[in-house]
Amino acid sequence: MPIRALVLDFDGLILDTESALIAAYADVHAAHGVAFDHERFLRSVGHADYAFDPWHAFEKRADRAALETQRREFNRRRDLELAVLPGVVPLLDAARARGLRVGLASNSTHAHCERHLSRLGLLDRFHVLACREDVPLPKPAPDLYRRVLLEFGLRGHEAIAFEDSHTGSLAARRANLWTVAVPNPSTAHHDFSHASLQVTSLADVTLAALVERFEAAAG
Numbered sequence: 512m513p514i515r516a517l518v519l520d521f522d523g524l525i526l527d528t529e530s531a532l533i534a535a536y537a538d539v540h541a542a543h544g545v546a547f548d549h550e551r552f553l554r555s556v557g558h559a560d561y562a563f564d565p566w567h568a569f570e571k572r573a574d575r576a577a578l579e580t581q582r583r584e585f586n587r588r589r590d591l592e593l594a595v596l597p598g599v600v601p602l603l604d605a606a607r608a609r610g611l612r613v614g615l616a617s618n619s620t621h622a623h624c625e626r627h628l629s630r631l632g633l634l635d636r637f638h639v640l641a642c643r644e645d646v647p648l649p650k651p652a653p654d655l656y657r658r659v660l661l662e663f664g665l666r667g668h669e670a671i672a673f674e675d676s677h678t679g680s681l682a683a684r685r686a687n688l689w690t691v692a693v694p695n696p697s698t699a700h701h702d703f704s705h706a707s708l709q710v711t712s713l714a715d716v717t718l719a720a721l722v723e724r725f726e727a728a729a730g
Contacts, residue, residue, distance in 0.1 A: 512666075512668050512669055512726065512729040512730075513669065513726060514611070514669060514670065514671060514689075514721075514722045514725060514726055515611060515612060515663070515665055515669045515670065516611055516612040516613065516614060516659075516663050516665055516669060516670040516671075517602070517606050517611055517612075517613050517614070517670065517671050517672075517673065517718075518613075518614040518615070518616050518656060518659050518670055518671070518672045518673070518683070518688060519599075519613070519614070519615055519616070519672075519673045520615075520616060520617060520672075520673060520674045520675060520676075520679045521615055521617040521619055521623075521624045521627075521628075522617065522618075522619055522675075523675035523676060523695045523697065523698060524596065524599075524673055524674060524675045524679075524693060524695075525595060525596060525599050525627075525628075525631075525633070526590075526593045526594075526595060526596065526627055526631075527593060527596060527695050527696070527697070528590060528593065528627075529675075529695065529697040529698070530695065530696055530697050531586060531589040531590055531593060532586055533549070533552045533553070533697060534585075534589055535582050535583075535585040535586035535589055536552060536565055536582055537549070537552075538582075538585040539578055539581050539582045539585060540568065542581070543569070543578075545568050545569055546568060547568070548568065551563075552565070553697055553700065565582075566578055590627070591630075593627075595631050595633070596695070596712075596713065597712050597713060597714035598712055598713025598714035598715070598716070599633075599713055600633075601713075601714070602673075602713055602718055603633065603636045605717070605718035605719070606636075606718060607636070609718065609722075612638050612639075612663050612665075613636055613637050613638055614637060614638060614639040614640070614641065614659035614662070614663065614670075615628075615637050615639070615640045615641065615642070615659075616641045616650075616655040616656050616658075616659055616672070616679075616682070616683075617640075617641070617642050617643070617655070618642075618643050618649045618650050618655070618678075618679075619642060619643060620642055620643050620644060621640060621642045621644065621645075623642075624640060624642055625640070638662075638663075639658075639659050639662040639663065641655045641656075641658040641659045641662075642655075645658055646658055650678045650679050650681070650682035651677075651678045651679075651681040651682045651685070652682060652685070653682050653683075653685035653686035654682075655682060656672065656682055656683050656685075656686035656688055657686050660686065660688075666687070667686050667687025667688045668687060668688070668689065668725075668729055670688045670689070671688065671689045671690075671691060671721060671722075671725060672686075672688040672689065672690045672691065673690075673691050673693060673713070674690060674691070674692055674693070674706075675692070675693050675694055675695050675698050676694075676698045676701055677698070677701035677702050677703065680692045680703055680705065680706045681705060684705050684706065684707075689707045689708075689721075689725040689728075690705075690706045690707045690708075691706065691707065691708045691709075691710060691716070691721065692706035692708070692709040692710070693709075693710055693711075693712065693713055694709070694711075707725065707728075708721075708724070
């Protein structure tokens with residue numbers, strides 16, 4: 512079965528916004544002289560339904576709305592400094608050269624993804640954007656991937672998904688896509704045993720090799 516499309520996650524795969532988010536929380540803690548539990552924050556990455564209080568280390572009477580406003584400002588500054596992760600642009604270039612469709616499947620909002628993709632000059636590389644508000648359930652449910660497949664008129668094994676988290680890669684596999692796991696510093700501890708392939712960086716693989724590998728596996 513030929514590969515006809517690629518579907519990319521956004522946070523942690525195209526931009527390392529996850530590490531920037533954790534760093535922004537650390538900035539707020541440091542500004543108030545409160546100890547920051549980095550490992551606890553790492554455990555929350557990539558889980559849309561994870562019950563987690565980011566301000567648990569602060570006193571109960573702390574103004575959490577003000578803390579969140581401060582976090583957003585630190586986060587905004589850090590996000591503006593982010594560059595696209597290695598291997599992403601060559602992958603998109605190769606997809607265009609092969610005439611493959613390219614989709615985005617993200618638990619984040621359209622506003623978040625489109626703002627950054629526009630800033631990076633990558634928005635026009637995507638034929639379909641499936642984001643949090645487009646489906647009933649976020650990842651690890653397969654809804655976002657199924658939305659992209661429906662838009663493309665394809666079946667799962669006609670597309671390759673690229674994900675950085677356990678939650679995202681599980682969603683892709685549940686939708687029957689070939690799944691390449693590309694952990695970042697915030698998700699290196701995740702379980703990717705269900706993924707079709709795990710690589711250190713997108714810069715370590717070529718689209719030609721991936722297409723050959725998965726088309727051969729499909730018979």
